[in-house]
């Protein structure tokens with residue numbers, strides 16, 4: 001049962017003790033992990049969250065891309081510029097010090113990798129903003145210079161438009177990433193849930209998957225979230241403050 005923990009010292013001691021007893025730890029993260037790097041979240045109640053300013057169906061769906069591809073590409077290039085100027089924050093750096101923890105993220109930025117996580121050890125459920133791919137999935141994919149992203153253009157192989165290699169609403173998640181994530185969460189004896197509203201599926205169902213097989217769930221968020229009811233322990237506050245103490 002989620003015991004509200006009143007003081008910080010007790011919280012850290014309890015969470016560290018729990019983590020030390022676990023052999024297989026997964027970290028399931030969302031936009032809140034990159035918030036202290038200055039990257040906007042999507043639904044954060046108190047900040048200039050993206051979905052409070054833009055319509056997700058217009059900017060993060062195949063229908064929106066079909067309706068106005070230039071608007072969508074310009075919006076993603078605006079996000080790419082913000083990510084290029086951002087640096088990994090203490091939360092990313094603390095996670096990178098723990099290569100034993102499997103990183104499963106909804107984030108499309110590369111801040112975990114830039115913090116030192118091995119590329120192959122980060123599972124991006126919703127793709128990568130660091131690459132473009134062919135919208136018709138002909139197989140063309142290309143790494144992008146985030147600081148100088150190209151404007152709307154067509155695939156050199158099949159002439160369909162190119163778009164960010166991210167997962168939009170109504171699109172299926174990359175099969176390999178989903179399969180890996182499910183396997184790890186099925187076997188995890190602890191899941192760190194970091195900076196996510198746990199409102200997007202099927203990604204958020206991974207928390208229930210870990211819980212259902214007996215894994216412990218530690219939630220770190222500045223606010224209560226969709227993961228609160230599943231938490232064995234909930235640490236309220238910025239992950240950039242909690243994680244360095246928790247994982248050192």
Ligand code: BV8
Pocket residue numbers: 029030031032033035036041042043044045049060106107108126166167168169170171172173194195196197198199200201202220221222223224225237238239240
């Ligand atoms: C799918 C693009 C199967 C990438 C995103 C109709 C048809 C098909 C599916 C659906 C449908 N209707 C509904 C669905 C399901 C849909 C869904 O879940 N909708 C929700 C909104 C209800 N899911 C899908 O469509 C998925 N695909 O189901 O395919 C299918 C396919 C075809 C036909 C039938 C079925 C695809 C989902 C992926 C969508 N892509 N974005 C990009 O541009 O980034 S969504 C977006 O939400 C991002 O990917 C993001 O990662 C994700 C989750 O958000 P969070 O990361 O949690 O961020 P959020 O802002 O919400 O929360 C931040 C949290 O951090 C807050 O709690 C805040 O308090 C906290 N915080 C802030 N600062 C800090 C902090 N915590 C700690 N420290 C801090 N400093």
